[in-house]
Amino acid sequence: MNSTWIILGATSAMARAFARAVSAEGAGVLLAGRDDEDLAALAGDCALRGARFAETAQFDARKPEGFAALLERLEAEEGEINAAVFVGSMPEQAAIDADPALIDGVVTDSHTGPARFLQMLAPVMEARGGGTVVGVASVAGDRGRIGNYVYGSAKAGFATYLSGLRNRLTRAGGHVVTVKPGFVDTAMTWGLPGMFLVATPEAVAGDILKAVKKRRNTIYTPFFWRYIMLIIRHIPEPIFKKMKI
Amino acid sequence: MLWKKTDYTGWGRALTATGEIARPERRRALEAILTDGLVPAIGMRRSYGDACLNDGGRAIDMTRLDRMLSFDPKSGILDVEAGARVGEIAAAFAPKGWLPAVMPGTGFATVGGCIGQDVHGKNHHHAGSFCEHVVSLTLRNANGVVEVSPEKTPDLFRATAGGLGQTGVIVSARLKLLACKGDVMVVTERRIADWDEFLARLDTSEATYTVGWIDATATGAALGRGILEEGETGSGLIPKRVKYRKVPFDAPKFALSGPVVRMFNNAYYRRVPDTGRTVVKPISDFFFPLDKIHDWNRLYGKRGFHQFQCVVPLASAPALRDMLDLIAGSGLASPLAVLKRMGSGRAGYMSFPMEGYTLAVDFPNRAAARELIRRLEAKAADAGGRIYFAKDGLATGSEIVSMYPEIADWQREVAKADPDGTLATDLVRRLSLRSAS
DSSP states (O other), rough: OEEEEEEEEESHHHHHHHHHHHTTOEEEEEESSSSSHHHHHHHHHHHHTTOOOEEEEEEOOOOGGHHHHHHHHTTTTTTEEEEEEOOOOOOHHHHHOTTTTTHHHHHIIIIIHHHHHHHHHHEEEHHHHHEEEEEEGGGGGOOOTTTTTHHHHHHHHHHHHHHHHHHHHHHHOEEEEEEEEEBBOOOTTTTTOOOEEEEEEEHHHHHHHHHHHHSSSEEHHHHHHHHHHHHHHHHHHHHHTTTTO | OOOOOEEOTTOSSSSSOOOOEEOOOOHHHHHHTTTTOOOOOOOOOOOSSSOOOTTEEEEEOTTOOOOOOEETTTEEEEEETTOOOOHHHHHHHGGEEESSSOOOOOOBBHHHHHHHHHHHTTTHHHOGGGGEEEEEEEETTTTTTEOOOOTTTTTHHHHTTSSTTOOEEEEEEEEEEOOOOOOOOEEEEEOOOOOHHHHHHHHOOSSSSEEEETTTOOOGTTTTOOOEEEEEOOOOOOOOOOOEOOOSSOOOGGGGOOOHHHHHHHHHHHHOOOOOOEEEEEHHHOOTTTTTTTTTGGGGGTOOOEEEEEEEEEEGHHHHHHHHHHHHHTTTOOOOOOEEEOSSOOOOOTTOSSSSSEEEEOOOOOHHHHHHHHHHHHHHHHOOEETTTTTOSSOHHEEEEEETTTHHHHHHHHHHHHHTOOOOOOOOHHHHHHHEE
């Protein structure tokens, strides 16, 4: 199949595992991010694992002026165009408390930056009559908590955006998968206290690929986070507001 | 967080270390860590003993720097990061007609680990050791980033091959892959009645890949009985799919007690018809038979286990038979016991291989087994043989110097590469490798 994936934030551990998984199936991959050296290493790896082609591209959620060139490169590929969004940033809440201006960056990285790119991509996907968008949101977006509510609110906004985009692309034969990972074994969680049931990036990537094939709408990965979050969402607010979880 | 404080072990789980581990996901992160001083690198921790431990100190987990960077089909040279696993390389390249030239018994071993132990495989008698197929490698040590190759920096290369990571952090390597027919193995299995037949078969085997499973519980006339497996790569055949399983918890003590092992070994021996058979297997199944049972080391319970592996010169075969006799008589062995003939190929000062026979046997971690292993190690030394650092967790320094006659050359290069000695690991300290004379 002549499919192409653009992967935004391709140097993250989850994105790397996903890029490898679609490469092994023969898709072309356009690996977009900021660290050129690391992207080049990943491109070599994807090509050797079977990608139809593997190229790198610059993507910085805070520099939308670069989006048009990226889109143009993508349009040059024939066949189905897919996008997977792994970008986001999570400074410690204490750092944000000290400097509230950091909120703008978090919201741009985790929500408005990628949303703006997807908004530009949507007409192309509609014109081609297919393709899938994978958007990585977070369980942190399901309810605002004291520890990371700025990050959580950005991811919640992104999840709502994805839901609307799904509503739109479905009409043109396209699809959107919203992914809500729990704890994943990445550089972000390495050595953090209180981690439990940590999933490997490979397992998460496998879940995402399965969800793409089955055209699932929203997945939690690993699956049991659906039930954990179901409980957390249903704790009455008068109680929840006093909890620290 | 950059550093995670944790308890960790080698594959045998008998020895434990506590310390801080960083796991960089990109080269830049690795470089940032090393600007504060050298830290020993570890991989998948498939060494059984303490080669991959640094108790009370720090270590860098290299497993996320695991990318295959480029491949030249004309020369067959693959550029790969040190954290890549041999099994992943095999899986990606076998369908294209290439394999790592040397593969150890587990596909989970990293390229960096294979270099640090100069590992051997089932084709050692033809292909030599892992590092004989390393064209060049990138090392980060006290002198910065250094390109190392057998031609341009022969001394440093020989100190790095099998050098237990003491010459620097191995960042990436250029491996010369071996052309193969395809991604399946055609394997001939036959029963071997006793020790003498085993050696005779190993001596005359013409197969590319050869390995012998030995029943280390059989005594008397059956001493040394086992199964010889001879394999060639093939293509166009469809083997049965491999099912992966996991050992979900630490097994109780009786799981590998004497009677259970004897029963298992007997059944395992009789599994192959006495006329022999030829079967088709996926390559991973032949090269990495135990990898399909994840965490199989838990079968030994929470006390863990030790593996004894030595090699003795061809002429010392009778001494090896005596050692097997001692093992069989002790009733302590587990089902996992392997006999192979080795060629002379080795790439480093501290490489394990020598022309001769190598025997590897697992033992549950008990006082009697530790005592037995110490006796076996002394016997290996007397026989002019060697023990393997990838497996050892019990030897003492005085035995090692006679086994590794080039140790002074290695120490000289190591002192240049890591003058402060910060790369030392538990194994290096236990055996005083950097100072022994």
